[in-house]
């Protein structure tokens with residue numbers, strides 16, 4: 001089978017929309033265009049029913065008791081903002097302390113920074129070298145002023161899956177609200193808000209083969225009933241928590257994506273994990289000094305993150321980007337290229353944090369694509385190393401760290 005280029009192996013940035021999702025959405029742009037809050041005619045009733053059905057599909061996927069526990073938002077970023085700021089403002093009288101982790105996505109970290117500027121205290125717990133948070137560290141960080149624990153379900157760079165059940169249990173024991181950014185987990189691995197003791201859960205459609213621009217926040221209604229201050233005021237939609245006309249086609253697409261994910265999850269996870277393992281074995285057995293980042297077991301089935309010593313992640317991507325879409329953990333901010341803060345948090349050196357590459361697979365990848373990317377990655381890394389004076393020195397047995405570089 002002829003391969004189609006470029007090959008997309010960057011599915012933790014976004015996923016392609018499933019054609020079944022697009023098909024479900026289409027009528028809601030044209031003939032079924034009603035406003036879901038129009039209570040007095042069939043156009044409105046039809047739109048409201050479609051949004052409610054979508055809500056029920058998402059509720060089923062995350063095992064929420066009641067579809068009303070899901071609030072539609074514009075995506076993961078907004079859900080996280082609503083959860084963190086909404087709890088902070090609502091429970092301010094009770095306390096001003098939040099516990100989170102160093103490897104949260106920027107939406108979580110930056111929201112916490114803003115809350116700190118507003119007088120809240122945030123404790124950011126570290127992770128262990130495998131990317132897992134030690135639940136004891138969270139326990140030690142709690143004070144009588146802690147109102148919220150926020151820990152991501154699965155990491156966007158290294159795929160590591162946190163011990164959510166243990167954190168949920170701890171939060172329950174202490175009577176503290178527990179939020180999880182499950183943007184990367186929902187639709188990929190089983191998520192059960194009841195069994196895991198989750199009070200607030202953020203998710204997004206575009207990472208589970210749904211459309212961009214729609215997400216949801218699960219807000220527990222019973223045991224405890226979580227209350228939030230809204231970020232957006234207006235017509236009081238979404239039970240007052242998120243005003244604004246619902247994007248009906250996007251909600252319908254999100255619901256359909258949830259329904260499909262629930263159906264295909266066991267088979268799809270097994271298939272992608274097998275392909276991922278093949279890619280991992282291929283690279284690690286052919287490239288020396290290539291290191292797997294994150295826990296080898298507790299990780300998303302479609303994620304693979306490897307650091308290649310002596311080469312810059314960005315250079316590897318440049319060598320591959322005509323034919324393959326991958327991602328490095330580094331973020332290009334203004335003129336500087338910052339190493340991945342997630343890989344750095346594992347205790348890796350700055351060099352290894354600069355040299356990480358994330359391979360993330362999706363529903364429509366085929367084995368031949370994965371084989372191609374594996375082969376090309378090996379070639380590119382080897383070629384870059386041949387041009388690297390540092391690699392040359394290392395091969396001659398020089399301890400790179402001991403070199404005294406002459407100052408300019």
Ligand SMILES: Cc1ncc(COP(=O)(O)O)c(C=O)c1O
Nearest residue numbers: 075076077105107156181183204
């Ligand atoms: C872990 C994590 N949280 C939050 C987000 C933000 O979600 P959205 O793009 O829907 O705003 C992402 C997006 O990739 C993510 O990976």
